[in-house]
Amino acid sequence: MKQIAVISGKGGTGKTVISGSFAALAKNKVMVDCDVDAADLHLLLYPRVKERHEFKSGSTAVIDKKFCKECGRCISACRFEAIKPDFSIERFSCEGCGLCSRVCPHSAIHMEENLAGEWFVSDTQHGLFVHAKLGIAEENSGKLVAKIRQVAKELAEKQFLEYVIIDGPPGIGCPVIASLSGVDCALIITEPTLSGLHDARRVMEVAKHFNIPAKLVVNKYDLNISMTRKIEEFCSETGVPVIGKIVFDKEVVKALVEGKTIIEGAQCAAGDEIRKIWEVLKS
Amino acid sequence: MVISVASGKGGTGKTTIAVNLALSLKNVQFLDCDVEEPNAHIFLKPQITGEQRAVILVPEVDEEKCAYCGKCQEVCVYHAIAVLPGNNGKRGSVLIFPHLCHGCGACSLFCPQGAIKEADKDIGVIEIGGKDDMQFIHGRLNIGEAMSPPLIRQVKKYINPTKTVIVDAPPGTSCPVITAVKGSDFCILVTEPTPFGLNDLTLAVEVLRKLQIPFGVIINRSDIGDGKVEDYCGKEGISVLMRIPFSKEIARAYSCGETLVYRFPDLIKEFRNMFERITTYADRKSQE
Numbered sequence: 001m002k003q004i005a006v007i008s009g010k011g012g013t014g015k016t017v018i019s020g021s022f023a024a025l026a027k028n029k030v031m032v033d034c035d036v037d038a039a040d041l042h043l044l045l046y047p048r049v050k051e052r053h054e055f056k057s058g059s060t061a062v063i064d065k066k067f068c069k070e071c072g073r074c075i076s077a078c079r080f081e082a083i084k085p086d087f088s089i090e091r092f093s094c095e096g097c098g099l100c101s102r103v104c105p106h107s108a109i110h111m112e113e114n115l116a117g118e119w120f121v122s123d124t125q126h127g128l129f130v131h132a133k134l135g136i137a138e139e140n141s142g143k144l145v146a147k148i149r150q151v152a153k154e155l156a157e158k159q160f161l162e163y164v165i166i167d168g169p170p171g172i173g174c175p176v177i178a179s180l181s182g183v184d185c186a187l188i189i190t191e192p193t194l195s196g197l198h199d200a201r202r203v204m205e206v207a208k209h210f211n212i213p214a215k216l217v218v219n220k221y222d223l224n225i226s227m228t229r230k231i232e233e234f235c236s237e238t239g240v241p242v243i244g245k246i247v248f249d250k251e252v253v254k255a256l257v258e259g260k261t262i263i264e265g266a267q268c269a270a271g272d273e274i275r276k277i278w279e280v281l282k283s
Numbered sequence: 284m285v286i287s288v289a290s291g292k293g294g295t296g297k298t299t300i301a302v303n304l305a306l307s308l309k310n311v312q313f314l315d316c317d318v319e320e321p322n323a324h325i326f327l328k329p330q331i332t333g334e335q336r337a338v339i340l341v342p343e344v345d346e347e348k349c350a351y352c353g354k355c356q357e358v359c360v361y362h363a364i365a366v367l368p369g370n371n372g373k374r375g376s377v378l379i380f381p382h383l384c385h386g387c388g389a390c391s392l393f394c395p396q397g398a399i400k401e402a403d404k405d406i407g408v409i410e411i412g413g414k415d416d417m418q419f420i421h422g423r424l425n426i427g428e429a430m431s432p433p434l435i436r437q438v439k440k441y442i443n444p445t446k447t448v449i450v451d452a453p454p455g456t457s458c459p460v461i462t463a464v465k466g467s468d469f470c471i472l473v474t475e476p477t478p479f480g481l482n483d484l485t486l487a488v489e490v491l492r493k494l495q496i497p498f499g500v501i502i503n504r505s506d507i508g509d510g511k512v513e514d515y516c517g518k519e520g521i522s523v524l525m526r527i528p529f530s531k532e533i534a535r536a537y538s539c540g541e542t543l544v545y546r547f548p549d550l551i552k553e554f555r556n557m558f559e560r561i562t563t564y565a566d567r568k569s570q571e
Contacts, residue, residue: 009320011293011454016479037457038291038486040479059360079387092461092494097387098360136489139458142429170293170454171319174429193538195298195322202320202426209427223531224538250507256477257509 001156003149003164003183004281005034005212009199011170013189014219017252017262019167020044021274023126024263026282029163031124032152033131034145034179036117041167044261047122047129055119055132055147057140059096059111061089067108074100074109092137116140119148121155128155142174149179163282172206180207186214187281188240192227197234204240214240217277221245244277246270284562285448287316287467287496291483293454295473296503296527301451302326303543304471305417307554312446315421316463317453318407318434325540329419331412337422337434339386340401344377348398351375355390355399364390382429407434411441418446432462439466447558456486461494469565470498471524476508481515488521497568499561504529522564524557 006019016035023031023045033041061082063074068087075083078100082093101109116139119132130152132144152164168179180186186207190200200216207214216235221228228245235242247269255265262271288301298315302323305311315323342355342364353366355377363383369375381404391399407424422438424431431453439462442448452463464470470491474484484500491498500516505526516523527533536546544551 008293010322011290012295013293035455037455037460038293038483040292040482043478043482077388077392092465095385095387096360097385097389098358099387099389099392102358102389102393134457136456136486137461137493141455141457171431171459172426173319173424173431173459175457176319177427177429191294191538194325194540195320195537198322198325199320205426223534227538253477253507256479259478 001162001164002185003153003166004185004187005166005168005179005183006187006189007168007176007179007203008170008189009172009203010190010196013191013196014246015189016040016044016167017256018189018217018274019165020261021263021271022165022278024261025275025278026163026165028161029165030128030130030152030156030161031126032148032164032166034149034166034175035169036132036134036141036144036148036175037169039131039133042131043259045124045126045129047120047124047131049120049122051121053119054115055117055144056113057116057143058114059098060091060094060114061096061098061100061109062112063087063089064108064110067106069106071105073103073105077103114138117144119144119151121151130155142178145175145178172202176203176206177210180210180212183212185281186212188214188216189219190216190231191219192221192224192231194227197227197231200231201234204238215243215281216240217244217246218242219246220248222247243280244273246273284565285442285444285450285467286561287450287452287464287470288473289452289460289464289470289487290454290473291456291487292474292480295475295480297454297473298322298326298451299537299543300471300473300501301449303550304554304558305449306542306544307551308447308558310416310446312418312443312448313420314438314441314448315451316435316438317451318422318424318431318438319453319459321421321423323451324419324421326542327414327417327419329412329414331410333411335409335411336405337407337409337437338403338405339384339433340388341381341384341386341404342379342390342399343402344379345398345400346377348396349377350396351377352395354393354395358389358393361385385430386433406430409438418443431459435459435462456490461490464491464496465494467496468569469561470496471501472498473501473503474512475504476502476510476512480508481512484512485515488519497565499524501525501527503527524560525553
């Protein structure tokens with residue numbers, strides 16, 4: 001069983017469009033949407049939810065005004081500026097460390113566990129799909145990513161599936177690290193822009209830092225051919241193979257608007273290239 | 284006046300909007316809070332004049348004083364510290380996992396032996412500079428570092444309320460975004476008229492409503508995709524501040540790190556008009 005994570009550094013380079021196409025192309029796999037705070041893959045896969053689970057993680061301080069003497073010990077102890085001068089909790093700043101509840105001399109503060117989101121196991125026309133929804137303005141996305149990846153991996157092992165295909169989040173921080181840990185291949189999708197190059201470089205360094213072999217695809221490569229060449233040069237210097245270059249193709253947005261993967265949409269140059277990329281990736 | 288630019292979905296044009304709005308105004312302070320992938324400097328090309336280490340505090344145990352009582356492990360909700368008690372005359376040991384540490388300080392505060400002090404751990408750098416009359420500040424998270432909010436908070440410490448502050452936020456809807464947009468007087472949400480753009484816009488709208496930050500929407504590449512983002516904004520009573528049609532010329536300018544207002548100077552007026560509308564709106568909101 002092989003785990004492949006599609007990541008990018010920069011957002012909006014085409015991770016989900018490409019992962020969605022892999023869903024239509026790959027047989028014997030589980031799809032996972034690890035961009036849990038702005039998940040989109042479900043818009044292409046139409047999941048029929050089979051299992052729904054709560055994701056509890058972290059906690060938030062609650063001050064009981066009945067016991068609070070407003071001594072201010074909690075305010076000076078809190079490093080996250082989560083307690084306002086009127087002794088109410090700024091919920092989105094509280095990191096749930098519990099320090100305030102421990103220093104309060106009047107035992108007026110207790111911690112309440114957060115319902116941070118939900119995760120699902122679904123059926124789709126392209127097979128199993130594990131996905132999640134982080135609660136609005138919740139944290140701990142890295143833990144939720146780790147959770148759904150573990151579920152997907154177990155499903156793949158139990159059903160002798162060949163691949164776990166992960167649609168990753170943008171950036172290089174905690175949910176990206178959680179999406180990458182232990183995968184067999186990181187597929188980096190970038191675009192031929194200075195920002196795309198800058199961000200791909202950083203995410204390549206992250207992959208290297210965690211010893212994950214990386215491959216790269218330049219999406220919309222013809223929007224700036226000389227920048228594409230720069231990216232290719234950079235990749236050859238760092239030993240990251242460029243396994244595909246996808247043209248800027250209006251069919252991509254068309255298929256998206258129709259809620260289809262490019263593979264299911266009208267035959268087009270972008271779709272043909274993605275087919276080739278999948279052939280390289282699976283070999 | 285603090286205006287943040289956020290999006291939910293990545294790659295919709297946050298940085299483009301933030302940069303070009305900033306270039307259209309006077310007396311601006313620009314904060315790039317997308318510390319995982321900071322890109323505004325590519326377009327603004329500021330002269331960097333200062334650098335500051337960004338650190339969080341992580342525990343350091345003085346094993347001479349440590350009694351291996353386990354109190355620190357008990358108070359650490361992040362499981363960033365583990366204590367192996369000694370036995371048969373063998374010394375115990377304390378393991379620290381700095382990447383799990385949030386720097387709350389509980390371990391050092393509650394250690395009965397006073398054996399824990401906190402030491403700086405670098406998580407990134409903050410660079411400070413300028414371009415004409417604009418002040419520029421951005422954070423750059425170190426590779427392999429998981430937690431960006433502490434760095435975002437440190438970048439935001441530089442906010443100068445006497446200036447027009449533009450905050451370029453990271454994509455998504457979770458902690459890094461919240462840390463970046465918190466405290467803004469207004470937030471511009473940049474989206475694109477595709478199903479992905481719409482889905483992530485609705486999530487971002489929920490976040491801003493929860494945080495009670497007034498906001499409006501810019502539709503980028505407004506002539507691709509479908510009309511559902513417009514419909515949604517109409518139905519929800521969200522004002523569409525600007526529409527920018529797709530053009531290969533814009534895409535190419537962007538790809539080379541060129542700014543819109545340089546290529547299309549007429550846009551300066553549009554950005555200024557939008558800013559006027561935002562200030563009027565935010566003032567009215569703050570008086571309500």
